[in-house]
Structures are given as C-alpha cells and as structure tokens.
Amino acid sequence: MAVLDETQMREGVDRETVETVQSMAGTYKHGWETEIEMDFAPKGLNEDIVRLISEKNNEPEWLLEWRLDAYRRWLTMESPDWAMLNIPEIDYQEQYYYAKPKSMAEKPKSLDDVDPKLLETYAKLGIPLKEQMLLAGVEGAEEGRKVAVDAVFDSVSLGTTFKKELAAAGVIFCSISEAVQDHPELVKKYLGSVVPQNDNYFAALNSAVFSDGSFVYIPAGVKCPMELSTYFRINAENTGQFERTLIVAEKGSHVSYLEGCTAPKRDTNQLHAAVVEIVILEDAEVKYSTVQNWFPGDENGKGGIYNFVTKRADCREDRAKVMWTQVETGSAITWKYPSCILRGDDTQGEFYSIAIANNWQQADTGTKMVHLGKNSRSRIVSKGISAGHAQNTYRGLVSMHPKATSSRNYTQCDSLLIGDKCGAHTVPYIEVRNASSRVEHEATTSKVDDDQLFYCRSRGMDEEEAVALVVNGFCKEVLQELPMEFAMEAQALVAISLEGSVG
C-alpha cells in the first residue's frame, strides 16, 4: 500500500499490525449501500426547505417558527475555525436536507410493515429490530439482555422496538417526530433548553433542518427496564443527516442509552450535524454511550462523513449525574465535544473517550465540564490514537465558577502515535474561579514506556506479549465504562489498531 511505504517503521513494530491499521479504512465493514427508491426534498437550503421538512413531519406552528428562527440566525453565523481541522469549504446548497424511503410514504403501523429491504439493511448491520432477547455476545454470559432500538434511516425513523414493554414502565421511547405529535408539551418544554438554536453554527443548522432522531422520557423514580439504543444509517448520496435527540430524566430516574452509526462508502463527503440534549433532574442518572463508525474515507482520504456534533447534558438539579462514553473511530472529520453543565449541587459529570484517527482522518474532540453547583465533581479520561496521516486533537474545557465551591475535576489525556506522519495534540482550557475547588490535569504523549516493557520482559514475557499487555492497558479505562453490547464492538475496533503496533 502506497501510504504504508512512505511511513517509516519504528524498530520493533510488527509490520503486519501496521498494515492492518493502515487498511482499516479499506476494509470498512459497513460501506455497502441499500438500493431503494427515495423521496428527496429539492437540493439546497432555504426557508421553503425548512417549511417543507416541518410540513412533512406534520409539525405545529410553534416548531416551524422555531426552525425558521434558527435558520435566520444560522445565516448570520460563521463556520467555526478554531478547531485543529482542515475543513474544505462546504457548499450547503449542494446537499439534500430531506430523504425518505418511498416505501415509508405512509407510516408503517409497526416494524412488521416496514419494507423488508430496510429491515434487511439493519439485519446486515447486526442491529436487531425484532423484539428478541439479545445475547450480549460475551462468552460465558448466560443471562440474556434486552435492548430497545430506534432505527433512523437517512431522514426518518423506521420504528422503535419494545415500545409496549417500555410504556408499561412509563418510559417514552420514540422518534422525535412522533414525540412532537404525541407529547408536544414535553418537546416544547425541553427542546432547545440545553442547546439553544444559536449555540453554534452547526447546532443552528441542525435546529433549522433536523428531520428525525430519538426522544426519551423517563418518569420520576423509574429505572429504565432495558437499555435504549438508536442506530443511525446514512444511505442516500449527497444527503446530510441532521438528527436531534432529546432525553429527559425526571427525578430519581435512571437510563442507559446507546448510539451507533454507519454509512456507505462513497467518494464524496457527506454532512452529519447532530444535536443531543439531555436534561437530568434531581438524583437522576443518564449514561450515554456512542460508537461512532461513520465511513472515514478511503486510504487516500477520499470521501467520508463530516461529523459536526453538539452534545450536551444539563445536570439541572442536585445530585444529577451524567456519563458520556464515546469510541470515535469513523468520520473523515470529527468535531464533537459532549459537555456537562453541572448546575445542581453535588452533581457529577464523567467523560470517557477513545478517539482513533487513521489514514487522512481528522478528529478534534473532547468535552466541556462547566461546574456551577457546589461540590460538583467531574472526571475526564481521554485516549487518542493517531496513525497514517491523521491528526487527532483532544480539546476540552474545565470551568469552575465562583459559586462552584469545593468542586473537583480530574482530567487525564493520553495520546499514542503510530507512525511518523500523524499528529496528536492536546488543547485543554482550565478556568478556576474559586479556591476551594481542586483541578488536576495530566496529559502524556508517548510510545510504549521502556521501563514498563523491561518490567514485563524481566518477568519472562516475550516482547510481543509485553507490548500487548502495556498497550491493552492504554484503552482499558474507557472500554470498561461501555455497556456490554458496545464494549464488544468497540474492543474489536480498538484491537485492530492497537495490537502490538508500538515498539
């Protein structure tokens, strides 16, 4: 492979491993396309398109106005330029903002009525849309686990599983377009309350043209009986996906939410600008896990998804807790900073991240921990891995406001470089505005530590085993935070790129 030949290999690096890493993009598993007739809104972006999307979703007047307001604000804004990303100019008029499979023209009553071609798509991706017990896939795990899935295909949600069982517990889990119809008061109350329309350029764009996404409402005191999951698939060409997710966790409730995404291999870039808002009230807890595996482009950097995402959790009341876990392996460009607003006293925010950038991928990702409440705690563990010609940046903010006394943050950012043509960067912002809070930030960039290798070797391990052991430890802190279903997928993705690849 041409890219590989240019890369100078370090002594001790297993050539095979490097080849495997280099070829990851070439072997993107989910790069196939579903051939299906689609209904497109006309290309381009203007107020009429915004109206059309709103009309297609049969939205109330207030939501249309909300969208138009966002669109008008977006027109006055500029694309952010502060990330360490080289973003080619995006022609927003050359995109489709709404694409819906023709067979979905009439909304199917249940998943059984959905076009088999679409169901096949998800079966091929390994996403269960049948209400069956899921084996976690872990050897030795005897107990079956249930995961409810909302499947979003281009601009529309195909359906949601386990609805009845969830409803029995009082949990609402449906597409956001359904929520607008069935629970308008909840949507109106919370939409935009965490990420306002003019929060940033991409959030404004999303607010104007979002077509679907998931809505989750967990009533007070309820521990959601199963894990909830949304699976996003971009299929149509030149189509942007703009999903909007809203999660509301009432007092004392608890939910674990998973998100996955893939897209076909194409040699043009595609746009994905999502917004996720999470509202967490007193004593409630939300765990949000993502495995982001959008098509990253080929080994020459052609194609791939541009992923501009705004994700934010608002721990609005005392003792609310949020945990973000992300494994970012896909996308040509990733611009993503899942954040925690720790508004209540004794609130807690956690962020665990593995970001892998290979070939010509660029990732600028991290988190924001905004401490407003007393005695609030946050923890950030970020592991960045760069290979090929990729650039991988951790960017994060820890802010202790004057009133957030006796708060605590611990941040650890580690980067690993594989090959001499890539870059790994760390850009933390630390703002401490009171004395009783403690903030600690640590970051390292390195290859595998010789002392650790020596330690292992001197206890009789061979070099390969020693490297494997040390490197395995690199990602473990993050992987162990993932729910089991995702841990398997993530481990497989990470294993390819890490195994014995440093020396």
Next chain:
Amino acid sequence: MMPRAKLKAQKVEAAQALLADRTLPEGGAWITKARNAAQARVRDMGLPTKRDEYWRYTDPRRLTDAGVVAGALHDTKGEPLVFDQIDRIKLVFVDGVFDEQASDPLVLDGVEICQLSQAARTDLHWARDLYGSLDARAQSPVERPLASLNTAYATEGVLIRVTGKPQKPISLIYLRKSETADAMLHHVIRVEAGAEATVLENGPIATRFNQVMEVDIADGGTLHHIRAQGRDHERVGSAHLFARLGEGAHLKSFTLTANGALIRNDSIIWLDGAGGSAHVAGATVGDGAFHHDDTVFITHGAPRCESRQVFKKVLRGGAVGVFQGKILVDQIAQLTDGYQISQSLLLDENAQFLAKPELEIYADDVKCSHGSTSGEIDDNQLFYLRARGVPEDTAKTLLVLAFLAEALDEIADSAFADDLRTRLEAWFERRG
C-alpha cells in the same frame, strides 16, 4: 459574535490610529529596514484584542491604549534592590532610558556590550541580521503585534554579544522615577558557539512598558537568564523573550513576578539544533488587583532536545494568574523530551487561575507530558505542621514557599535563587 472579517478590520483600524502620529526613529540602513518591516507587520496584523485566541484570558487594551494612566511610585522604604549583593556589571535604565552615569563602563572580558541607541546610528553592526528577525519569525502561526510594535519604535536597549565566558553576570536594572513614562526596550543577545553568560534583569521598568529580548544561542552556547519583576504595583507591561537555540545549546530562563497591575510575559523558543535544551520557569505571587499572564511556546525543530516549563502561582485577594503553554514537536524532532507543569495555589475564594497547557505533536518517538493543577493549601499538610507547634501563619508561609520551590530550583546558581527566596519570604511577611 462579530464576524471574523469585521473583527480583523477593527484590529487593523486600531493599529492605524495608534501609528498615525508616530514616525519611525532615524537610524542606519540595517535598523531602518528592520523597523519598516516591523511597522508593516503591525499594520497588517492590527492590534490584539480579547477575541484573539491567546488573549482570551488577558485584556490587552491597557497595553495599547492611546494614553498611559498615571501610576503612583512605590516607596521602597530603603529596601535594597534584588541582586544587590552580587558582583556584576550594571546597566541602569531609568523609565526605559539608558543612564550612562549610573551604569558601569560597558567593558567585560568575553563580551561586547553596546547601547541600541548608538548601534542604530551605525551602518553596519553584528546585530543587523538578528534585530527584529526573531520577532518576524514568531508571527506565525500566532500573531504577536506588540513585539513588532516594539521592533519598529524602540530606541533604547542593549546589544550583547557573548564571545567567551565572562566572569560576571550582566545586570540590567530598570528604575522607575516617573508616574507616566511609557517605555520601550529592545535587547538583542547573541551567544557565540561555546560561549556562556548570565543576564540578570530586575526593577519595575516604567508605568507602562513594552519589552522585547531577542536571543540567539549558537551551537554549544549557554545563556542563563534570571528576571525579577517586582516592586511598583501600579504598572502594566508586556515582555517578549524570543530565543533560538543551535545544536547542543542551552537556555535557562527564570522569572519571579510580584506585584504589577497587568504583566504579560511571552516566551517563544525554538530548538533548532539537535541536542539542545530550554528550561523556562516562573514563580508568581499576586495579591489584589493583580493580573499576570505567562504565555510560553516551545518548538522542538530538531531531534534529541529537551524542554521544561515550570510555572507556579500563588494568588489571593482577587489576583488572576494565567498560564498558556505549548510544546510543539515537529515531525523531525524524534527523541524529544518535553515537560510542562503549571500549578496554582489559591489562598482565598477570590483568586483565579486560568490555564491552557497545550501539546502539539507530529513525531512519534517522543516523551511529552504536561500537568496543571489548582487548589488551596492542603489541610493535611497544614495540620501536620500545626500539630508540631508551628503557628498557622508561619506554617502557611512555609507551605507556600515549598510550593514555589520547584520553580526556583530551575535556577542553576543557588546564590540567585537564595536572593529571590529571601525576597519572597519578605513579601509574605509584609502581607501576613
């Protein structure tokens, strides 16, 4: 948010307004060329604003405003200046103007010293390739218009060429006698191959100052730089240290800052030759209306170099401490060892610490780490000392000095470190 083009236009307009009634100083061909180029850079870049990435924590307006706000002079109560007990060659500046009477004759074995004002009149000078060149180099990727403003308009400063290993340190003493002086100082230091020298700086300089020091250390050369920015509180200023290091060259720079309404210290260092090392350290104590900003960029442009950044800040009573540090490792700079630590001790709830410690790394076989912490005095440590009969105030001062020690340890010569430590102790005693 203001559109980027509009912001840029405002910055350029502000520079035009500032430069409108200023004429470039007269001088020989080489310096005129450097001044013209620097002036053009300022016009291009415009003046800094708080919207600029590296001014987000420090408002630069007071450094560029048209007028200087008068600041009261500090009553030293007969306390001698720092480094007074040390045998050195003294160069005295009063309100940023060289005072020949008060200074020693500029003669010292192993070094050539010359005033900028005199060198500027010559047509040929060894500093011709250096003056303004590091300022120009430092303008990308981050713009530093204050430095170019200085290169264009400074008329005072010294040019030091170290050819051997002078026996005494070269000491730049900055006295302040006017309540309204607006000073610009531009120093150039060239350390020739294998040469070694120590340069000391101390004193308040002026009510407002803009200082640039350009340092070029040739292969195997060494420069020790120790700076004490203290005394007069009512002053604002910006100081740029630019340093380029050749193969096997070494730089050790330490700054102690106490008092000052607004002080911004930029250190921009390039490790251009293999096997060089650069250590930049700072200890800061601030009380009340005090804003102190350390911004450090170290670029590893060659293999096997080592760099250290050690910054400690003790803050209280509304004092604000800023640290922005970057270790940039080029693709070629394999086997880099980069270390950076920034820590603050906040003595009361009003103090603030704002930090942006960055790593930007393009080489794979490197060891780079940074750490940043902020917090109050550790109760356990305080309890330990109190339990052994140490009064609370003494115990606190002890712990604060212990906290600052890691930065002071970066000074190679213990005589200087001891002198500064005594000053710090006195500072805490005075304030209780």
